[in-house]
Amino acid sequence: MRLSKLFGFLIIAVCIAFPVSVFAKPITINWWHAMRSARGEVAAKMIGDFNASQSKYKVVGTFKGNYDETMNAGVAAFRAKKQPHLLQVFEVGTQTMMLSGAIYPVFELMKDAGIDVDWSRYLQAVLSYYMNADGDLVSMPFNSSTPIMYYNVDMLKKAGIAPLSKTIPITWDELGDITKKIVDGKIAPAGMVTAWQSWTQIENYSAIHNIAFASKANGYEGLDCQLMINNPQVVKHITRLKSWADDKRFMYGGQKYQGPKAEFIAQNVAFYIDSISGIAKLKKAVNDFKWDAAPLPVEAGTKKLQNSIIGGASLWVLKGHSKEEYKGVATFLKFLAGNEMQEYWHKETGYFPITIDAYESLKAKGYYAANPLQEVGINQLNRAIPTKISRGLRLGYFVQIRNIINEELELVWNGKKSPQEALDNAAARSNIQLRTFEKTYK
């Protein structure tokens, strides 16, 4: 009896000593993401830092599987009215998310929360991928990358070629000459290999040379867009790659990155085109030769080189939560965009810092002088103000369209179709997908 009395007093004493603030639960913000292993740890640390920096909100990060699993989890949760506040969605899902009616656009969220953001201090080629037709940001860029070209320095030396510039791209013709020397000189069995062929060889090729991928400004200005990848320039590029495939200057290593990366590491090729996220992977895996990176090759005589486009994912704010909670989401997004977080993110994962301030701060600290590889992608991304064509792609059923392009390109590489035939077919098949998508959202 005495014990319980004492206990009661103790509780009252504690309550008086520490007023409500301790007992007021922080508002929980749920964030579902697709960042696993090393990247997951980095994300967890960022969340931990945010939670430690204030006591009003508590962000809870949950790993939901790879990109499509995460998006599916978000969709299912929304249907069951149990959606998280923040959902990470890959870039190809942008159009579906935008039209879903399930999202709270980031520019509105920031405005409503009274947080003033100077969007002009962000990397424009990153922002533009997630803007609506009016130029307002709908989702917050999170992990963004762009393709660059890795090469085997030792092989180039053997072929008598000096290391390539990290800012000025070589031309495709030059790449053809170099790979010819490599193959003819038996320095390597093949010249070059590419990961994610649709993204690197068609989407980025088109953006860099300011060639429309689809009509209606790549789909930004209307659902009634058509794919235009069967244009003469792209057909010419694919024809060139096919002729290189025939004389071993190009080899096909698979749709994703594993096969191509393995070829580069095994020194079966001298050049390897992949996302900047390859830097970390190659650093870990390569120890028996020297490698470096250069911007993607371009066509000779291009008057104005455009930016390359990004891949990766962004954070979407989902509807159906309280104002208080949204205030927390906005605070968290602002925290993530801060210099400290962006610098940490960039250093640890290799993905772009999303603000110019973070980039300049890193530069001032001498980070890029010490890690010149990390700047290749940023320079390529930042070399021009994005045009309506190079700012990104906004297509419905983009996953299916990429699959179609992959399929048709494979039929070119194994000789079943001519480049023109394959690209015509890819456009026609994709257009059927686009019409179904349009019909769904009419």
Add this chain to the structure above:
Amino acid sequence: MIKRSFFKSKYLPYLLIFPQMVVTLTFFYWPAIQGIFQSFLLSDPFGRRSQFVWFYNYIELFTDPLYLKSIFITFTFSIAVAFVSISLGLFIASMANRALRAKALIRTMLIWPYAVAPAISGIMWLFLLHPSYGIVALGIKKWLGVNWNPVLYGSDAMVMIVMASAWKQVSYNFVFFMAGLQAIPKSLIEASAIDGAGPFRRFWTITFPLLSPTFFFLTVMNIIYSFFETFGIIHTVTQGGPGGSTNILVYKVYQDGFVGLNLGSSAAQSVVLMSLIMVITFLQFRFVEKKVQYSG
């Protein structure tokens, strides 16, 4: 007069099957009906808008030459898998049946692959046969001089997924054939041996007919296996490529529905797939089962 114990209550049987009915209705019939309903709709994944479009999704499917190609690929694939795994299973079972020493050990070892998940089986075969890092693939290219490249050539990719799928299923078939073989009376085989029939003749005239129920059962099971459960193998090994040459129906359902979020088309494909497997099984029962001898 046969003695029979029975329960007076009329309701007891219903009560007893009730749990099973609930499970079947919620996990099979309800989703299937939802799927059929969804196949007539065009809807966005978030379920905020959907419209009834009659047979639009089906028309789109059957006017797509690639879908018809995918049906053809599925048939080629499942016949190949069933043939390879059944014949290998039978061969190994008849060998193991004659094993003199360590019979139990051999049997146990041969059943192991069945415990391997399809996705794992796929990854293992990929490590053997991938043109860039596959150990066996490097050997094939070096010593056999074959330009083996399943990443580029559709036929090579098909061979690879058939091997990966059949390998796993061989164990399953082995178990059934083993049981079937042991059920065959020794006296019959001995009698024919005395009559002068060689091992081959004995197999065709005695063993094979007596195994026919097992055969029939395994054919049905193997075809269903290759239609559905090989998903994990396709997903890890080829993702339907190259050029769509290994894109079997069930993988396309996943790609369009789960990854591509085109729910209407994906539902329509599921309905087609379900109907196909129903027709195939019906035909098997209608025509093949007649030839099956259930008793010796």
